[in-house]
Amino acid sequence: MLRGSWGEAMVSSKTRCLGILTAGGDSPGLNAAVRAITRVAMQEYGIRVLGIQDGFRGLVENRMVVLDDAAVSGVLTRGGTILGTSRDKPHSMPIGGQLLDMTAAAVENARRHQIDCLVCLGGGGTAKNAYRLWQKGGLDVLTLPKTIDNDVPGTDVSFGFDTAVSIATEAIDRLHTTATSHHRLIVCEVMGHRSGWLALHAGVAGGADVILIPEIPYDLGKVAEFLLERRRHGKRFSIIAVAEGARTRREAEAAAQAKAKEKDKDKDREKDKDRARERAKAGGRPEPAVATAGVATEEEAVDAIRADLPLRVRHLHDETMAYHVVQEPMASRLARHLQALTGVEARVTSLGHVQRGGIPTPFDRTLCTMMGAKAAMLLAEGTYNVMVAYRNGVCVPVPLGEVVGQRKLVTADHELVVAARQVGTCFGD
Numbered sequence: 013m014l015r016g017s018w019g020e021a022m023v024s025s026k027t028r029c030l031g032i033l034t035a036g037g038d039s040p041g042l043n044a045a046v047r048a049i050t051r052v053a054m055q056e057y058g059i060r061v062l063g064i065q066d067g068f069r070g071l072v073e074n075r076m077v078v079l080d081d082a083a084v085s086g087v088l089t090r091g092g093t094i095l096g097t098s099r100d101k102p103h104s105m106p107i108g109g110q111l112l113d114m115t116a117a118a119v120e121n122a123r124r125h126q127i128d129c130l131v132c133l134g135g136g137g138t139a140k141n142a143y144r145l146w147q148k149g150g151l152d153v154l155t156l157p158k159t160i161d162n163d164v165p166g167t168d169v170s171f172g173f174d175t176a177v178s179i180a181t182e183a184i185d186r187l188h189t190t191a192t193s194h195h196r197l198i199v200c201e202v203m204g205h206r207s208g209w210l211a212l213h214a215g216v217a218g219g220a221d222v223i224l225i226p227e228i229p230y231d232l233g234k235v236a237e238f239l240l241e242r243r244r245h246g247k248r249f250s251i252i253a254v255a256e257g258a259r260t261r262r263e264a265e266a267a268a269q270a271k272a273k274e275k276d277k278d279k280d281r282e283k284d285k286d287r288a289r290e291r292a293k294a295g296g297r298p299e300p301a302v303a304t305a306g307v308a309t310e311e312e313a314v315d316a317i318r319a320d321l322p323l324r325v326r327h328l329h330d331e332t333m334a335y336h337v338v339q340e341p342m343a344s345r346l347a348r349h350l351q352a353l354t355g356v357e358a359r360v361t362s363l364g365h366v367q368r369g370g371i372p373t374p375f376d377r378t379l380c381t382m383m384g385a386k387a388a389m390l391l392a393e394g395t396y397n398v399m400v401a402y403r404n405g406v407c408v409p410v411p412l413g414e415v416v417g418q419r420k421l422v423t424a425d426h427e428l429v430v431a432a433r434q435v436g437t438c439f440g441d
Contacts, residue, residue, distance in 0.1 A: 025057035026394030031127040032079065034093040035067035035134040035141065039158045039172030040372035041380040043087035043094055045133055048384025050079045057392040062125055067098040068141060071130075072105060072114045074121045088377060091370050093133075101141050103148070119149035128152065129396050131387060135159035135170070136419060139399060143416045152396035155412065156383050160368055163207035165418040166410040167401035171383065174375040176203070176367040177213045183363055184218025184251060191249040197239065197350055197358040201343035203367050204255035208422045210367070215253030215437070216428060222250065222438045224346075226257040227422045228429075229264035230440025232346075236353035238438040243356070252350070254343055261441075382407050 032049060034042050046063070053059035061079040064070045077083070087094055102118045104111050122130060129152045132142040142153040157164040160176035180202045191198045200220070204210045208225020215223035221242065224230050239250050259267070343360050351358040372380070383400045386407035390398065398409035422429065433439065 023057055023392060025059050025392035027053075027057070027059050027128045027391040029060040029062065029126050030129050030131055030391055031062045031064050031071070031076065031122060031125065032095065032131045032133070033064035033067050033071060034095050034097045034158075035132060035138040036097065036099055036158070037135070037160075038092050038097055038368055039160055040091050040175035040368065040370065041171040041376040042092065042097075042133055042158060043084075043090045044372060044377045044380035045156055045158070045171065045384045046079070046093070046095065047084040047087050048381045049131060049387050050084045051081065052385045052388035053391065054080065057388060059388070059391065062127065063095050064130075066096040067100060067134075067138075068102045068118065069098045069100040069105065070096070071118045071121055072100075072102060074124070076121075076125060089371050091368075091372060099137070101137075103141070103144055115145065115149050118145060119151045122151055129154055129391055131156070131391070133158050135161070136164055136416070139164070139412060140416045143397075143412050146397050146412070153412070154387055154390065154396055155399045155415075156380075156387060157399060157401065160210060161204055161207050162209040163420045164399075164415065165420040166399060166415045168403055169379070171376050171379045172368070172372070173209065174379070175370070175373045176210055177217065178373050179367050179370065180210060180214035180253075180363060181217040183361065183366075184214060184220055184253060187251055187361060188219070188249075191251055194357070195248040197250050197252065197347065197354065197356050199252045199254055199343045199347045199350070199358065199360045201254050201256055201341065201360065201362040203363070205257040206419060206421070208255045208258070209420075211253050211255035211258075212422055212426075212428060212432070216432050218251070218253065220251045220253035220437065222252040222254075222440065223432065224252065224254040224258040224440055225422055226255055226259060228424060228439050228441050229259050229261040231261055232349055232353070232440075235438060235440045236350055238440075239350065239354050239356065243354075250356075252346070254346060256342060258342070 030053060032046055034046070050061045053061050062076045063079040063083070065075040065077065070076070100106070102115050103113050105114045107114065130142065130145065132138050132153060132155045134155065135158055139155045142155050145151045146153050157167045157170040158172050159170045160172045162170050162173040164170045184200055187198050187200055202211050202214055204226065206226055208227050211223055211225050222235055222238065242250055341362060343362055347358040347360045350356075379402060383402065387400050390400070390409055395409055397412050399412055399415050400407055401410045429439070
């Protein structure tokens with residue numbers, strides 16, 4: 013019978029060795045999850061645990077360390093990740109100035125270390141990359157949902173979300189006093205490119221007067237009228253909580269039209285390819301492909317040319333373009349417009365990466381401990397290619413195929429949205 017580090021009898025495990033990596037953006041709770049998986053896997057099931065540094069890049073570059081009790085001691089309350097992280101994808105990784113498919117190298121390194129299952133802690137992108145390793149490389153995987161955006165489907169909550177909500181809520185609480193003192197409008201920007209869970213929860217908890225999220229496009233005029241109405245009723249300040257991906261109705265409509273046009277172009281490209289194949293079969297000479305053929309606008313022509321640039325040059329181009337784009341963030345533009353429309357002095361606070369830093373809340377620590385322990389148990393049972401989800405207070409496995417390619421978004425009839433409207437919160441629609 014196997015014995016643990018303190019001499020206890022251990023349950024037989026179908027997994028002999030596991031690898032753990034953290035990928036994507038860092039999030040409070042990652043270390044707590046690594047700790048729980050490592051301790052339970054080792055002490056309960058006798059599983060050897062390897063930590064992979066800097067996400068999938070560390071797997072490709074064969075950078076691994078042995079995780080034991082000493083390695084995870086004292087990390088429960090630490091933010092960030094002791095393993096490091098990156099956003100690199102195995103199937104499209106920058107190597108020597110090129111984007112290369114390194115799936116085979118990733119799988120080979122896992123096999124070399126006799127890893128039976130790769131445990132990936134991350135959000136939707138990480139789950140998708142893990143799924144590809146299983147589908148294309150035959151490497152068994154298991155994922156835990158991590159993101160302050162809380163947009164991973166199949167789970168009631170992702171770890172890191174509660175901490176981010178607490179940080180954003182505290183910021184809004186503090187903004188109330190200065191907004192009241194100076195009778196200002198204060199726009200507080202929180203993270204959330206495509207989903208508004210963070211802005212919604214922090215906005216409601218912090219008593220924001222206006223909440224703007226990507227799922228509910230807003231009308232700037234309606235927001236301004238709402239703020240003026242508050243002034244007419246003697247309320248001389250207002251707090252606007254806005255997700256960084258919030259859009260006006262006009263912007264949302266333009267984006268929808270652009271997406272529809274892109275779909276039409278994709279169809280046209282496929283038809284062109286079909287015609288070229290037919291000509292080739294008939295013995296005809298296919299027309300030479302031109303990089304910018306059929307491009308309708310100057311912007312598309314630039315994009316087409318950019319796609320042919322070497323990777324390093326593209327990065328330089330992107331950094332240069334980003335410099336121009338970030339001159340006026342969305343929240344700043346929103347504050348400027350609202351000040352012009354209402355005549356009330358406006359200020360902007362952007363929380364940025366503060367929301368992802370610091371000590372995880374007690375809930376996130378307990379959630380990560382539960383998820384990590386459940387992950388170790390599933391690995392011992394030989395249950396692979398699933399995500400550990402939190403549903404109705406318990407952790408359960410969800411087939412990974414049901415998670416990848418999906419995103420959990422706020423619906424207009426969500427109970428918290430309805431409740432917020434009932435207490436007088438404006439969503440700008």
